[in-house]
Amino acid sequence: MARQFNAFAMAQAQFDGVAEKLGLDPGTREFLRWPRRELHFTVPIKRDNGSVEVFHGFRVQHNDARGPAKGGIRFHPDETIDTVRALATWMTWKTAVVDIPLGGGKGGVICDPRRMSEREQEQVCRGFVAQVARLVGPVQDVPAPDVMTNAQHMLWMMDEYEKITGGRFPGFITGKPVGVGGSLGRTEATGFGVVYCIREALKRMGKKVSECKASLQGFGNVSQYAAKKLAELGATVVAVSCWDDTDKKPYSFLKMDGVNVDQLMAISDKFGTIDKAKAVELGYKIAEADAWIEQDVEILVPAALENQVTEANAPKMKKSVKIIAEGANGPTTPEADKIIQERGIFMIPDFLCNAGGVTCSYFEQVQNNANFYWTRDEVLNRLDEKMTTGFHAVADLAEKRKVYMRDAAYMIAIDRVATACHLRGWV
Ligand code: NAD
Numbered sequence: 001m002a003r004q005f006n007a008f009a010m011a012q013a014q015f016d017g018v019a020e021k022l023g024l025d026p027g028t029r030e031f032l033r034w035p036r037r038e039l040h041f042t043v044p045i046k047r048d049n050g051s052v053e054v055f056h057g058f059r060v061q062h063n064d065a066r067g068p069a070k071g072g073i074r075f076h077p078d079e080t081i082d083t084v085r086a087l088a089t090w091m092t093w094k095t096a097v098v099d100i101p102l103g104g105g106k107g108g109v110i111c112d113p114r115r116m117s118e119r120e121q122e123q124v125c126r127g128f129v130a131q132v133a134r135l136v137g138p139v140q141d142v143p144a145p146d147v148m149t150n151a152q153h154m155l156w157m158m159d160e161y162e163k164i165t166g167g168r169f170p171g172f173i174t175g176k177p178v179g180v181g182g183s184l185g186r187t188e189a190t191g192f193g194v195v196y197c198i199r200e201a202l203k204r205m206g207k208k209v210s211e212c213k214a215s216l217q218g219f220g221n222v223s224q225y226a227a228k229k230l231a232e233l234g235a236t237v238v239a240v241s242c243w244d245d246t247d248k249k250p251y252s253f254l255k256m257d258g259v260n261v262d263q264l265m266a267i268s269d270k271f272g273t274i275d276k277a278k279a280v281e282l283g284y285k286i287a288e289a290d291a292w293i294e295q296d297v298e299i300l301v302p303a304a305l306e307n308q309v310t311e312a313n314a315p316k317m318k319k320s321v322k323i324i325a326e327g328a329n330g331p332t333t334p335e336a337d338k339i340i341q342e343r344g345i346f347m348i349p350d351f352l353c354n355a356g357g358v359t360c361s362y363f364e365q366v367q368n369n370a371n372f373y374w375t376r377d378e379v380l381n382r383l384d385e386k387m388t389t390g391f392h393a394v395a396d397l398a399e400k401r402k403v404y405m406r407d408a409a410y411m412i413a414i415d416r417v418a419t420a421c422h423l424r425g426w427v
Contacts, residue, residue: 062104
C-alpha cells in the first residue's frame, strides 16, 4: 500500500534536515518545528435547499516573530489540518527568504465551492471571519486567496471583518479586487514571480528563456500567468494540465508549437478546468495526467497542488529538463526530490519560487496602510526586484556552500526567523 502523504511531516522533515546542517540549538529547533497557535472551528451555513450544512475550518499561525502572520485560505474538499500546518510553516520560510516583514500562517475550510452557489460561498466566507476575527487582523495575521478562493471571497471576508469591528480595515486581507483596496498586479504576481526566478536561473546557466520549451502542471492562477510570462519572454509552452471534476481525474493538454494561453483561458472555468471538447477543436492533444512531466522540455513547472512529483513519475522526466520551478506549494515528495538532486536538475524551491504572491500581498498592505495606490508597472517592477534579489541570494549560497537550492533557501529563511526569535527573547 502507498504511504499516506502527510505534508506537515514533510515540512518538518525538511526543516529538521536543515536545522541539523545549521547546527541550530535544540530549543529553537523544537520551537520552530510547530505552529505557535491554531484555531479549529465549524462554519454552519443554510444551503439553498433549506438544509443546514456544517463545514470544518482552520487557521494556523506558524510564526510571527518577523511581523504579522501571513498566508492564504483554501477551500478544498480534501483539506486537512496537517496540510494547513505545512502550508503555514512554508509561509514562514517564504516571507523570510524574500525578506518581507511578515510571518507565516494559513487557513482552510473543508468544502467544495464548485458545488456551492455564490450565496452559499458568501456564507462560508462570512462564517470563517466570524470565527477567526479574535485572532486574525491587520496587525496580527493577514489572510489572502489560495486554492479555490478568489478576490470576491476576500472582499466578503473584509466586509464581514469591518462589520464586526466597525471600521475600515482594507489591510485585514489581501488579494481584494482592484478599486476596493486591491493592488494592481496581484492576479499575475505569483505566476510572473515564478518566471522571474526561471529567467535568472537561466541567466546563471548562460541560456535565454527564448531558447527553451516549458511544460506546466495545472491551469489555475499560478500556471496561467507563469505560462503567459514564459510565452511573452519567447519560450514555447508545450503542455499544461488540469483536474477534470466530471471524470474525477487530471488530464494534460499538449500543443508542440506552443499553447495559446489566452485561448485556453477563454475555454476554462474559474477553477482552472479546461473544456476538453473545445480544446480538441482548437488542435490540442488530450493526454493522461502525467504527460506534462514526460515532455522534451528544459523547464518543468508543477503549479497545481502538493504531492504531485513523486518517485513514480519523477523518473519519467526527460534528459532535456534543466530546471524545475515549483509554482505550487510542496509539489515534490522527498523521494522525488532525491531523484531530482541526483540528476543535477536545478531546483527552484516552492517557498522561493512562488513568493511573488505574498510579496505582492505585502505591497497591497503597504498601499492600504498609506491609502495611496501604485501603478501596475510600479508593482511589477518592485516585485521583479524583490524576487531577483531573493533568488540570487539563495543561488549564491547554494554555490558557495555546495548545497541543494532547497537547502540553501531553508538556511537563509531559518536563520532569519531564528534570529528574530532570539532577539525577541522567545527562545
Ligand atoms: P487554482 O485553484 O487557481 O488552480 C489549481 C489548478 O490545478 C487548476 O487548474 C486545477 O484544475 C489544477 N489541478 C488540481 N489538481 C490537479 C491534478 N491532480 N493534476 C493536474 N492539475 C490539477 O490554484 P492556484 O492559485 O493556481 O494555486 C496552485 C498552487 O500554487 C497551490 O499549491 C497553491 O498553494 C500555490 N500557490 C498559489 C499562490 C497564488 O497566489 N495563487 C501563491 C503561492 C502558492
